Structure formats: C-alpha cells, structure tokens
Amino acid sequence: xxxxxxxxxxxxxxxxxxxxxxxxxxxxxxxxxxxxxxxxxxxxxxxxxxxxxxxxxxxxxxxxxxxxxxxxxxxxxxxxxxxxxxxxxxxxxxxxxxxxxxxxxxxxxxxxxxxxxxxxxxxxxxxxxxxxxxxxxxxxxxxxxxxxxxxxxxxxxxxxxxxxxxxxxxx
Numbered sequence: 001x002x003x004x005x006x007x008x009x010x011x012x013x014x015x016x017x018x019x020x021x022x023x024x025x026x027x028x029x030x031x032x033x034x035x036x037x038x039x040x041x042x043x044x045x046x047x048x049x050x051x052x053x054x055x056x057x058x059x060x061x062x063x064x065x066x067x068x069x070x071x072x073x074x075x076x077x078x079x080x081x082x083x084x085x086x087x088x089x090x091x092x093x094x095x096x097x098x099x100x101x102x103x104x105x106x107x108x109x110x111x112x113x114x115x116x117x118x119x120x121x122x123x124x125x126x127x128x129x130x131x132x133x134x135x136x137x138x139x140x141x142x143x144x145x146x147x148x149x150x151x152x153x154x155x156x157x158x159x160x161x162x163x164x165x166x167x168x169x170x171x
Contacts, residue, residue, distance in 0.1 A: 011080055012080075012160075012161055012164025012165055012167075012168060013164060014078055014157070014160050014161070014164065015160065018078070018156065018157060018160055019078055021074070021153055022074040022075045022077075022078040022079075022153065022157060023075060025071045025072075025074055025075065025149075025150050025153055026071060026072055026074070026075035028067075028071045028146065029067070029068040029069070029070075029071030029072045029075075030068075032064045032067050032068045032071065033064070033068045035064065036060065036061050036064040036065070036068070039054060039057060039060055039061075040057065040061065042054060043057040055135055055136065056133065056134075056135035056136035056138075059133040059134065059135055059136055059138065060136070062133075063133070063138065063140075063143050066143055066147060067143055067146050067147060070146070070147045070150040070151060070154075071146065071150050073112075073150065073151075073154045074150060074153040074154045074156075074157045077105075077108070077154060077157045077158055077161060078157050078160075078161070080161075082108075094168070095168075095169050098165040098166070098168040098169035099165070099166075099169045101161075101165040102162050102165035102166045102169065105158050105159075105161045105162035105165060106158075106162050108158045109155060109158035109159055109162060112151060112154045112155045112158055113155050115151060116148065116151035116152060116154075116155060119144060119147060119148055119151060120144075120148055122144075123141045123144030123147075123148060124141075126139075126140045126141040126144070127139070127141040
C-alpha cells in the first residue's frame, strides 16, 4: 500500500504500483506542460524579434493541453484532489462520508469508462480517416496513444478509491 496521504478529509490508501503509475503519468503531464511553456516563450520571442512565431504553435499547445490534462486526472483522483463540496457533510460521521465518497467514485468511474470507450472509437476513426492538424499536419490520433492509457489508469484509480472508501465505511 502507498504511504501517500493527502490533506483530503477522507483519504484512502492505494496499492503502491497504482500510486506510482498515477505519479508517472502526472510526471508525463508535467513534462508536456513544461515543453508547451518553453515552446510558447520561444514562439512569442520569435514573433517579437523576428516577426515569425513557431509555425503551428497553437496546434502544439492544443494537443499538449489535451495530453497534460488527461495525464493529470489519475493523480488528482488518487490524491483526493478533485473538488469536494462538504458543506452539508462536514459534521457527518466518517462512515457516512466514506459511503458518499464511494458513490461519487462510482459515478466518476462510470463516466471515465464511458469516455474511454468513446475515445477508443474516436481515436480509431481519426486514424482511419487520416485526420490531421491544419498547419503542421500532425495526425490527431497520435495524442490518443497517451490519452487512452491515462483514461484507463483513471478508471482503475476510481475503482481503487471506491473500494478503499467502501472498506473504510465498513471498518
């Protein structure tokens, strides 16, 4: 089990391998974010000094943002970093809060699984039709090679946190 606990009001421990995968994908998202930042600074500097930005910089930011966001989702779920509105439940018993968290995790799990399923089909269609970005002609489906595993990890993380909350509710 992972020793990583957060400031979340009702944290649950995850298996170490799952926490490590979530952390790894967050690292990938961070590197993509860093690359986008550096590219944007270079592009703005080129635009200012030379009158010519990096061609397709907005496309790279668009693709990179999608990758970064999906890579951060499992880490956010694993650390309890999602928005929690506990105004009505802050005085409830821990058991009640864990049950409510489990219900929330189940809903998130179902939504994440549905999105992943549709993304698999969407990515396959984009590959089949050869959809590309406008300026750089980057095949759009390439981003799905990272996004779909990130979504699968989110599904697994939602299942693990749901099980963890159910176990804590029973304890």
